[in-house]
Amino acid sequence: MKTIDSIPTSKIQRATKLVSTGAKVGVNYLKYYGDKLVNTEDAAKERLNQNNAADIYNGLKQLKGSALKVAQMLSMEKSILPQAYVEKFSLAQFSVPPLSPPLVIKTFKKYFGKHPDELFDTFNATSVNAASIGQVHIATKNGKKLAVKIQYPGVAESIASDLAMVKPIAMSMFNIKGKDSDKYFKEVEHKLVEETNYILEVAQSKEISKACAHISNLKFPKYYEELSSARIITMDYMEGEHLSEFTAHNKDQQKAHRLGQALWDFYMYQIHKLKKVHADPHPGNFLISEKGELIALDFGCMKSIPLEFYTPYFELALPENINNRKYFVNKLYQLEILREDDSKEELEFFTDMFHEMLSLFTQPFHQERFNFSDETFFGKIAELGERYSKNTDLRKMNGNRGSKHFIYINRTFFGLYNLMFDLKAENIKINNYLRLS
Numbered sequence: 001m002k003t004i005d006s007i008p009t010s011k012i013q014r015a016t017k018l019v020s021t022g023a024k025v026g027v028n029y030l031k032y033y034g035d036k037l038v039n040t041e042d043a044a045k046e047r048l049n050q051n052n053a054a055d056i057y058n059g060l061k062q063l064k065g066s067a068l069k070v071a072q073m074l075s076m077e078k079s080i081l082p083q084a085y086v087e088k089f090s091l092a093q094f095s096v097p098p099l100s101p102p103l104v105i106k107t108f109k110k111y112f113g114k115h116p117d118e119l120f121d122t123f124n125a126t127s128v129n130a131a132s133i134g135q136v137h138i139a140t141k142n143g144k145k146l147a148v149k150i151q152y153p154g155v156a157e158s159i160a161s162d163l164a165m166v167k168p169i170a171m172s173m174f175n176i177k178g179k180d181s182d183k184y185f186k187e188v189e190h191k192l193v194e195e196t197n198y199i200l201e202v203a204q205s206k207e208i209s210k211a212c213a214h215i216s217n218l219k220f221p222k223y224y225e226e227l228s229s230a231r232i233i234t235m236d237y238m239e240g241e242h243l244s245e246f247t248a249h250n251k252d253q254q255k256a257h258r259l260g261q262a263l264w265d266f267y268m269y270q271i272h273k274l275k276k277v278h279a280d281p282h283p284g285n286f287l288i289s290e291k292g293e294l295i296a297l298d299f300g301c302m303k304s305i306p307l308e309f310y311t312p313y314f315e316l317a318l319p320e321n322i323n324n325r326k327y328f329v330n331k332l333y334q335l336e337i338l339r340e341d342d343s344k345e346e347l348e349f350f351t352d353m354f355h356e357m358l359s360l361f362t363q364p365f366h367q368e369r370f371n372f373s374d375e376t377f378f379g380k381i382a383e384l385g386e387r388y389s390k391n392t393d394l395r396k397m398n399g400n401r402g403s404k405h406f407i408y409i410n411r412t413f414f415g416l417y418n419l420m421f422d423l424k425a426e427n428i429k430i431n432n433y434l435r436l437s
Contacts, residue, residue, distance in 0.1 A: 003100040024055040098135045099152065101125035107153050111231040119227060120146070131284060133195060133300070138237060147221070147238070149198070151231040156196035163189050187404040191279075195300035198233045205235075205299040211274055212296075215436060217262040219295045238295045240287030247283075247422045255292045260372060260425020261432065262294045267416050268433035275310060279303035279408040281415030283422070303408040309335070313409065316358055317365040328355065336403045346397055353388065360384060361413075369427050372420035381417075 028051040035044035099107065104125045108116050116123035120139040127135040134151040163185055194200055202223050209220035219238070227234035250256060263286070270277040278285075280301040287295040312334040315321050322328055329351055332338040337354055338347060360380055364370040371377075388394055420428070 003098055028052050028055065098127035098130035099150075103153075104135075104137065104150060107150055108232065110153070111150070112229050116148070120148075123148070129284075139234070141227075145237040146224070146227075147235050148227075149233040149235075151196060151198065156193070156231070159189060159192045159196070163192070183404045184407060187407050191301055191303070191408065194302075197230065198228060198300075199230050201298075201300040202228050202233055204302045208270070208274075208278065208296075208299055208302070212266060212269060215262060215265050215269060217258050217293050218266055219289065219293045221295070221297065238287055238289070238297070240289045240295050242283050243286040243288060243419060244283035244422065246288040247424070250423075252292075253424070253426065256423050256425055257427060258292060259288065259294050260420055260423045260428055263416070263419060263423070264425070264428050264430075265433050265436060266294070266296065267412070268431075269436055271305065271412075272314075272433060273436075275307070276302055276304045277409075277412055279412045281412055281419055283419065286419070301408075303405075303412065305405065305409065309403055309405040309409075313405075317362045319359075319362075319366050322355065322359055322362070335406075337401050349393060349397065350401065353394075357384060364428075364430055368430060370430055371426045372417070372428060373424040373426050378417075378421050 028048055031048075031051070035047060098104075102125075104127070105115065112119070116125075116139065120141050123139040124137055126137070128138055129136040133155055134149045137148045137150065139146045139148050167185060202225055205220070205223050209223075212218060213220070221236040221238050224234045267277065267281070278296065278299060278301070280298060285296065285298045287297065289295055312331045316328070316331050316335075321331070329338065332351060332354060338350060342350070360377075363377065364372075
């Protein structure tokens with residue numbers, strides 16, 4: 001893969017790159033209007049989506065950092081984005097052009113004050129894995145193989161300006177109006193700032209690893225604080241293949257069940273027992289070992305769940321509460337889905353919409369065991385998302401719905417459901433986490 005010798009770090013440099021990307025998108029629309037004259041609307045729209053997805057991703061991968069992280073987050077919204085965007089943006093999970101070896105050494109010395117050869121017995125300056133915020137290198141010390149994650153230059157300093165540039169796109173995509181929209185973007189900005197703080201990430205990694213060490217078939221790397229800094233993390237190198245690579249060839253249903261149960265227990269234990277959760281559940285953050293164990297990586301994005309959100313959120317997972325109209329409406333107000341200034345039309349529309357959504361999305365919690373390989377269930381979720389994304393009534397209303405905590409909790413569940421589906425995990429014990437206390 002081609003490497004990168006420099007990354008735009010100033011506001012002007014990064015803004016210029018986005019402007020040039022926007023110009024390419026404008027050209028794509030001109031082509032689209034001409035394409036509609038000679039081809040079908042669907043065929044022309046598909047080519048437009050493919051061209052736009054490619055140009056936007058190519059621009060963002062050169063910027064890296066927050067802009068690319070947003071693309072990664074959007075790739076998990078499979079029911080909202082066109083497939084062309086999902087496929088292209090998902091590359092941001094674990095497949096982006098890495099920094100060149102000379103830039104790696106320069107960056108390492110800047111962040112640690114020493115050449116990597118002064119810290120490790122060996123250090124490979126060629127990356128083995130590059131993502132949105134940092135890339136991983138292999139090193140050795142005292143006979144132990146290590147993974148060294150180095151943050152890209154300028155990422156931490158450009159978060160606010162990057163989000164300001166992508167904010168108009170996100171607001172349009174998710175029908176967010178100007179009023180009260182800042183709380184959502186501040187939540188994303190706060191989490192991205194945390195993700196660039198590698199001292200915090202090491203602390204969170206050690207905390208979750210210790211708290212979840214008792215869960216069967218789940219492994220974590222060991223982290224080394226003395227070889228880490230605010231922009232560098234050193235941990236054990238874990239042998240295994242990415243979850244998406246494993247699911248592409250796995251035919252062993254017993255192994256899929258075992259891994260699925262471990263993954264589900266890991267998330268349910270965090271959410272219900274620890275009241276905080278690994279809020280970045282994409283395939284690049286999980287490996288499968290040769291023994292068939294699940295290896296969890298990258299605890300930079302952890303979401304704490306306050307009780308005032310946790311309680312009404314999970315009370316609505318119970319069918320008797322969903323089907324009690326008065327109780328249901330009361331919880332929607334507590335979760336800020338319904339607002340005091342809503343019109344009668346808005347109250348009825350959003351009550352009915354969320355009743356339909358939650359009735360479907362909470363189905364796994366209505367049963368002792370659930371089959372996450374059920375294509376009908378996931379087909380209904382996709383259909384529901386597509387239907388509301390095209391709903392003209394919804395586009396006219398204020399899309400600022402829900403507590404700011406929904407952003408990462410919903411992202412967690414969408415990501416978890418997709419991983420469970422990819423694993424084809426069947427007969428999963430939903431409340432198995434209760435016996436893990």
